[in-house]
Amino acid sequence: MALLEVDRLTVEFPTRRGTLRALDGVSFSIGAGEVLGVVGESGAGKSLTGASIIGLLEPPGRIASGEIRLNGERIDTLKPEAMRHIRGKQIGAIFQDPLTTLNPLYSVGRQLVETMQAHLKLSDAEARSRAVGWLREVGIPAPEQRVEAYPHQFSGGMRQRVVIALALCAEPRLVIADEPTTALDVSVQAQIIALLRRLTREHGASVMLVTHDMGVIAETADRVAVMYAGRIAEIGPVASVVKAPAHPYSKGLMGSIPALGHRMARLAQIDGAMPRLNAIPPGCAFNPRCKRVFDRCRVERPDLLPAGDTRAACWLYAEGAADA
Amino acid sequence: MPDRAGTPVPEAPMLEAIGVSRVFDVSRPWLQRTLAGEKRLTLRAVDDVSFAIAPGSTLSLVGESGCGKSTIARLAVGLYAPSAGEIRFEGNSLSVARAQPALRRRMNMIFQDPYASLNPRWRVRDIVAEPIRAFKILDGAKAIADRVGALLAQVGLSPADGERYPHEFSGGQRQRISIARALSSEPDFLVCDEPTSALDVSVQAQILNLMKELQERLGLTYLFISHNLAVVRHMSDRLGVMYLGRIVEMGPGEEVFARPRHPYTRMLLDAIPDLEMVGRARTPVGGEVPSPIDPPPGCAFHPRCPLANARCRTERPEHTRAGPSAAEVLVACHAVAEGRA
Ligand SMILES: Nc1ncnc2c1ncn2[C@@H]1O[C@H](COP(=O)(O)OP(=O)(O)OP(=O)(O)O)[C@@H](O)[C@H]1O
Ligand SMILES: Nc1ncnc2c1ncn2[C@@H]1O[C@H](COP(=O)(O)OP(=O)(O)OP(=O)(O)O)[C@@H](O)[C@H]1O
Ligand code: SF4
Ligand code: SF4
Ligand SMILES: [Mg+2]
Ligand SMILES: [Mg+2]
Numbered sequence: 001m002a003l004l005e006v007d008r009l010t011v012e013f014p015t016r017r018g019t020l021r022a023l024d025g026v027s028f029s030i031g032a033g034e035v036l037g038v039v040g041e042s043g044a045g046k047s048l049t050g051a052s053i054i055g056l057l058e059p060p061g062r063i064a065s066g067e068i069r070l071n072g073e074r075i076d077t078l079k080p081e082a083m084r085h086i087r088g089k090q091i092g093a094i095f096q097d098p099l100t101t102l103n104p105l106y107s108v109g110r111q112l113v114e115t116m117q118a119h120l121k122l123s124d125a126e127a128r129s130r131a132v133g134w135l136r137e138v139g140i141p142a143p144e145q146r147v148e149a150y151p152h153q154f155s156g157g158m159r160q161r162v163v164i165a166l167a168l169c170a171e172p173r174l175v176i177a178d179e180p181t182t183a184l185d186v187s188v189q190a191q192i193i194a195l196l197r198r199l200t201r202e203h204g205a206s207v208m209l210v211t212h213d214m215g216v217i218a219e220t221a222d223r224v225a226v227m228y229a230g231r232i233a234e235i236g237p238v239a240s241v242v243k244a245p246a247h248p249y250s251k252g253l254m255g256s257i258p259a260l261g262h263r264m265a266r267l268a269q270i271d272g273a274m275p276r277l278n279a280i281p282p283g284c285a286f287n288p289r290c291k292r293v294f295d296r297c298r299v300e301r302p303d304l305l306p307a308g309d310t311r312a313a314c315w316l317y318a319e320g321a322a323d324a
Numbered sequence: 325m326p327d328r329a330g331t332p333v334p335e336a337p338m339l340e341a342i343g344v345s346r347v348f349d350v351s352r353p354w355l356q357r358t359l360a361g362e363k364r365l366t367l368r369a370v371d372d373v374s375f376a377i378a379p380g381s382t383l384s385l386v387g388e389s390g391c392g393k394s395t396i397a398r399l400a401v402g403l404y405a406p407s408a409g410e411i412r413f414e415g416n417s418l419s420v421a422r423a424q425p426a427l428r429r430r431m432n433m434i435f436q437d438p439y440a441s442l443n444p445r446w447r448v449r450d451i452v453a454e455p456i457r458a459f460k461i462l463d464g465a466k467a468i469a470d471r472v473g474a475l476l477a478q479v480g481l482s483p484a485d486g487e488r489y490p491h492e493f494s495g496g497q498r499q500r501i502s503i504a505r506a507l508s509s510e511p512d513f514l515v516c517d518e519p520t521s522a523l524d525v526s527v528q529a530q531i532l533n534l535m536k537e538l539q540e541r542l543g544l545t546y547l548f549i550s551h552n553l554a555v556v557r558h559m560s561d562r563l564g565v566m567y568l569g570r571i572v573e574m575g576p577g578e579e580v581f582a583r584p585r586h587p588y589t590r591m592l593l594d595a596i597p598d599l600e601m602v603g604r605a606r607t608p609v610g611g612e613v614p615s616p617i618d619p620p621p622g623c624a625f626h627p628r629c630p631l632a633n634a635r636c637r638t639e640r641p642e643h644t645r646a647g648p649s650a651a652e653v654l655v656a657c658h659a660v661a662e663g664r665a
């Protein structure tokens with residue numbers, strides 16, 4: 001049994017002009033010690049998936065159907081109080097926005113101490129020394145001197161690292177990391193990734209890693225899910241999804257990565273924009289932008305189908321379709 | 325007079341920094357400090373930095389987190405005043421230029437943190453229209469609404485999104501809102517602090533292509549900050565590499581990428597992850613990042629530098645010129661100056 005199972009998760013936002021379906025039947029699992037990378041178009045629903053798992057979906061957003069299980073137990077139906085217990089202790093979250101996690105009125109040291117003491121039995125002195133240790137672990141220089149500092153006295157990347165320390169300090173089994181390294185330069189990034197990998201290897205922790213950085217994905221993830229317009233477009237082992245993607249959207253995404261080797265006049269891009277939630281076309285949501293679109297794509301919605309080493313939600317991989 | 329990092333540019337620069345420093349007081353509150361018998365603590369976030377950006381060109385800054393890039397960004401648009409040195413906008417001191425709305429309109433900034441910089445109580449259309457109204461760029465509700473719609477479409481959102489509030493958008497969508505707002509005042513000089521960090525690579529490509537198009541069409545000047553070195557390489561004409569508040573190497577982007585000279589630049593380029601790395605760990609930049617409160621003496625990079633010697637530990641390296649004259653590079657390193665790098 002996987003540590004985390006997400007089963008046909010659907011999230012909706014009721015609005016005056018009708019209900020918006022932001023996640024539509026998302027299913028995946030993460031095993032113990034496994035890192036699942038999640039990539040995809042901005043606005044595809046990556047953060048909402050993470051927020052649903054940790055029970056922090058902002059109203060009016062709500063889980064309309066589906067199940068989320070941790071260790072086989074449903075957690076999507078838990079009361080807020082019970083969920084608060086699971087957060088921090090069982091599931092650590094690194095949010096995309098460091099400022100929402102950090103309290104501007106408390107020093108970073110105090111925030112770490114309080115988080116650890118809420119979940120672990122630690123004396124004040126022990127918690128404080130661990131707080132300094134965590135700051136060092138995430139690469140804050142001279143942590144003894146800066147443990148008293150307030151969030152606004154840190155640079156963007158330093159704040160981000162405090163958020164990472166806060167998510168990890170209670171030693172959770174599952175870490176939801178939403179863009180944990182975007183504010184970080186490559187060397188600190190390498191340090192954080194090494195830290196995440198050590199946690200998975202030594203403590204068997206599992207990680208859901210949302211990032212736009214394909215280099216980070218390639219280095220850290222075991223499997224990758226590609227999201228588009230509230231659904232999983234493709235999921236499979238990292239090497240296949242990154243180097244030989246099957247879904248036309250994944251192919252376009254990998255093709256847009258700026259190469260360091262040579263400078264181009266213009267970067268490759270996927271023309272057009274992802275559909276708005278209130279105007280998702282019938283059939284395959286990618287069809288207005290897809291170069292391989294055919295009749296069936298405009299009427300029938302594809303589910304994940306076996307496509308070589310991965311599974312892709314694309315009719316090109318249906319039984320009998322011309323070879324992709 | 326120390327050697328200045330700013331290479332002379334043939335054209336009069338749009339923005340020029342001359343020996344700029346910025347110091348922050350990071351002491352604990354007075355009472356605690358006095359009880360503990362501590363001295364005042366200051367942090368030199370930017371230390372004697374000089375550069376010039378020619379009109380219509382892009383200068384990029386790269387360097388480790390906390391090295392002072394955002395502080396320079398804020399200095400460049402006048403949100404912070406320099407503790408020492410001067411910033412000039414088209415030859416005028418920035419403090420003078422900022423006092424004139426006509427000049428203030430011509431500079432704008434995309435902030436590193438798209439959440440903090442969007443007013444949560446305003447509708448997106450009002451956020452984007454704010455500079456248009458403040459600087460009276462357009463008149464009439466219809467004209468403004470059309471312009472806002474066009475700006476939103478340019479960054480891959482839809483005009484209808486103007487009705488919604490910032491919290492209803494994903495991270496990357498909010499970043500695009502702040503880009504649309506920055507473009508709405510039709511600036512000539514734009515400071516972009518990690519403008520695409522929250523965007524997936526395909527939207528990022530759209531935004532970067534848009535920024536380059538605007539530069540070609542309207543001659544925009546950019547100060548561009550990004551951790552993503554592939555993005556930096558794509559965007560920059562000139563590149564400055566920062567370490568602990570100083571620019572340690574600066575030159576044409578192509579030259580610095582092709583022939584990095586400063587030992588820190590070399591380490592930085594070696595630490596780039598790439599897609600060939602599936603399942604492999606890369607060599608991180610070795611050694612601990614020093615504290616800007618208490619920087620190492622001499623060359624601040626010496627505790628991590630494989631080429632450090634006794635001189636590096638005591639004497640601070642000034643900028644020396646290196647490289648073929650057409651592609652002039654400034655490097656602050658004893659080993660490079662001594663020819664042993
Ligand atoms: N409160 C809300 N009301 C209406 N729509 C919302 C709300 N919050 C999020 N959405 C929509 O849900 C969709 C998914 O958002 P989500 O934040 O999960 O995207 P994401 O994949 O994390 O994108 P990014 O990479 O840009 O962070 C977006 O289209 C967004 O506009
Ligand atoms: N208002 C402030 N008060 C005190 N210290 C500050 C303040 N702003 C920045 N600093 C410090 O100045 C240094 C440089 O910060 P800055 O934000 O310029 O870094 P950066 O290069 O933009 O980093 P990042 O890549 O993480 O965004 C950091 O050590 C930071 O802690
Ligand atoms: S189902 Fe059709 S439109 Fe959708 S990605 Fe596949 S080929 Fe393209
Ligand atoms: S001055 Fe010395 S320590 Fe500094 S980068 Fe050059 S060789 Fe290394
Ligand atoms: Mg997100
Ligand atoms: Mg910054």
